[in-house]
Amino acid sequence: MLRALLSIFSILVLSQTAFSAEVKKINEKSGAVYIDEGNSTGFTKGRKVCLFEGKKKVACGIVAKAVKTKAIIKVPKNKIPSIHTGFTVTLQAEVATPPPVKPTASPYMMAVNLNAHFMLMSPATYNNVSYIPPATDSTTHWETSSAAKSMIIPPAFGIDIEMINWGVVLGFRFGMFKSESAPSTYDTSLPSTTMTADTKATDIGITIDYIFMKPWNINIGAGLDIDMTSVTMTGTQTDESDASVSNEFYTLDSSLRTLSLHIPVIYKHAFGSFGINAGLAVFVPLYAMGPTQTVNSPTSGGVTDSRSPVADQDTDLMDAIAHKKASVGLDGILGVFYQF
Numbered sequence: 471m472l473r474a475l476l477s478i479f480s481i482l483v484l485s486q487t488a489f490s491a492e493v494k495k496i497n498e499k500s501g502a503v504y505i506d507e508g509n510s511t512g513f514t515k516g517r518k519v520c521l522f523e524g525k526k527k528v529a530c531g532i533v534a535k536a537v538k539t540k541a542i543i544k545v546p547k548n549k550i551p552s553i554h555t556g557f558t559v560t561l562q563a564e565v566a567t568p569p570p571v572k573p574t575a576s577p578y579m580m581a582v583n584l585n586a587h588f589m590l591m592s593p594a595t596y597n598n599v600s601y602i603p604p605a606t607d608s609t610t611h612w613e614t615s616s617a618a619k620s621m622i623i624p625p626a627f628g629i630d631i632e633m634i635n636w637g638v639v640l641g642f643r644f645g646m647f648k649s650e651s652a653p654s655t656y657d658t659s660l661p662s663t664t665m666t667a668d669t670k671a672t673d674i675g676i677t678i679d680y681i682f683m684k685p686w687n688i689n690i691g692a693g694l695d696i697d698m699t700s701v702t703m704t705g706t707q708t709d710e711s712d713a714s715v716s717n718e719f720y721t722l723d724s725s726l727r728t729l730s731l732h733i734p735v736i737y738k739h740a741f742g743s744f745g746i747n748a749g750l751a752v753f754v755p756l757y758a759m760g761p762t763q764t765v766n767s768p769t770s771g772g773v774t775d776s777r778s779p780v781a782d783q784d785t786d787l788m789d790a791i792a793h794k795k796a797s798v799g800l801d802g803i804l805g806v807f808y809q810f
Contacts, residue, residue, distance in 0.1 A: 489513075491541070491559040493521065498550050503531065503543040505559050513541045518562040521545070521553055528552050530562070578809040583630035583747060585805030587643050589621035592673065593728045593753040593799035594699040599790045600652035601665035601705060604778040611780055612790035615652045618671060619796065621645045626673060632681075634809065639691065639734075641677040646670070657777075662710040665719070669791075671701040677732050688737050688749075695732035695753060700725045701761075701793050720783075721766045724793040727759040736803060745807050753799030761793040 491507035503521070507513045513533055520530040521543075529552065531545035543559065599612040626645025632638070649670035656663035679693030705720030736749035767783035768775040780786050 489561070491519075493553065493555050493557040493559060494540075496550065496553055496555065501545055501547040501550055502534070503545055503550075503553060503559075505541050505543060506539070507559075508536045508539045508541045510538050512561050513559075519543055519559050520562055522558045522560065523554075524558075528557065578634050578743070581630075581632040581634055581807045581809035583632060583641075583805050583807040585628045585630065585643070585747070585803050587621070587626040587628055587645065587675075588802035588804070589626055589645065589673075589799070590802055591753075591796060591798060591800040592619055592621060592647075592699075593695065593697045593730045593755045593796050594673070594726050594758075594794070595619045595796045596669075596671060596699070596701050596724070596791050596793040598650040598652065598669045599667050599703070599787075601654045601656065601667055603655050603658050603665075604780070606779065608779050610786050610790065611778065611783060612667075612787060614790070615667075616650060618647050618650075618669075621647055621673065623648070626675070628675070630677075630807075632807075632809075637681040637691070639677070639679045639681060639693070641675070641679070643673075643675040643677075645673045647673065656707050660709075663707060663715075664710065665705055665707050667703060667705050667720075669701065669703045671699055673700075674698045679732060679734055687739060688735060691734050693732045693734075695730045697728040697730065697753070697799075698725070699728075699793070701791060703787070703791060719768055720787060722763060722787055722791060724761045724763040724788075724791060726761040726793050726795070728755050728795045729757045729759070730755045730799065734803075738807065740807075740809065743809055745809070746805070747807055748804050751801040751803060753796075753801065755795040755797070755799065758795035763788055763793070 489511035491505040494506050495504035513536055515533050515536050517533045521528050529545045529549035531543045533541050534544040535542045596618050597614045598616045600615040602611050602613055626643045628643030630639050630641040651668045653664050653666040656665040675697045677695045679691040681689045681691040683690040701724040703722040707717040707719050709715035731754040734751040736747050738747045739745055765784040769783040
């Protein structure tokens with residue numbers, strides 16, 4: 471501000487003390503006006519000047535050529551007939567043009583985002599199962615009761631740390647898939663017996679993204695995501711006629727790590743240091759590590775189950791759960807942030 475005021479002050483002073491010249495010769499054909507002042511008094515090449523008859527402004531032009539004590543002014547040819555020798559020529563004050571303002575980096579260095587992740591399609595999936603009682607021609611003891619592919623209600627929750635001027639975002643999220651309990655008949659010859667399959671799962675995700683575009687406050691980036699899901703299933707046999715009967719015949723623990731390409735598109739609206747954000751992130755699963763599974767069943771350890779023709783019930787249960795990476799994932803994000 472002080473620098474600008476000093477510039478204006480100097481311009482005003484110079485305009486008050488500027489020299490004037492007199493028209494000595496006119497070339498009507500070329501539109502050139504010859505004056506009796508030059509470089510030594512400020513009539514330098516490129517300077518704007520105006521010509522006066524007394525106090526009346528007649529025309530303005532530009533110094534086309536100048537030496538120490540004389541100069542040539544170019545004026546519009548249609549003004550030449552109005553100009554005569556003896557007219558006064560004065561310099562016009564030069565207003566300093568401020569240098570262009572370069573875009574500066576954000577005044578904020580970091581942002582902390584608290585987000586709800588509505589996982590419309592998870593990068594890893596599994597099946598909730600229900601028990602099928604044995605029959606002579608049984609090939610499996612399980613059927614899919616539902617496919618666990620999303621976490622919408624409840625959503626996952628996460629925190630992101632964004633290094634604004636670097637464009638780097640580190641994220642962490644945690645969620646739980648909706649648990650399911652599926653009771654079914656354990657033995658058709660014993661109607662009071664029930665096998666209940668309880669399945670639940672947790673999900674942890676870690677992301678690192680680089681934001682390479684920010685058009686209209688929309689952060690567009692790309693990075694990597696490591697998604698870690700853990701699935702637990704228990705199959706418990708009970709008897710309605712005898713409350714003391716509770717046999718955990720089946721258990722499964724399965725963990726899977728999925729490496730995905732992560733593409734976030736997030737709109738951010740700031741109110742000073744605080745703001746809201748909403749958007750989507752796409753997962754493209756690239757590689758699955760696992761699943762690593764621990765299973766117990768009536769045939770674990772090579773034991774024969776006389777009730778069932780399914781010889782390997784460990785593999786049967788793992789195949790039914792089908793814990794694996796998905797073909798694509800989609801995350802709906804809604805949250806708030808604080809930047810500092």
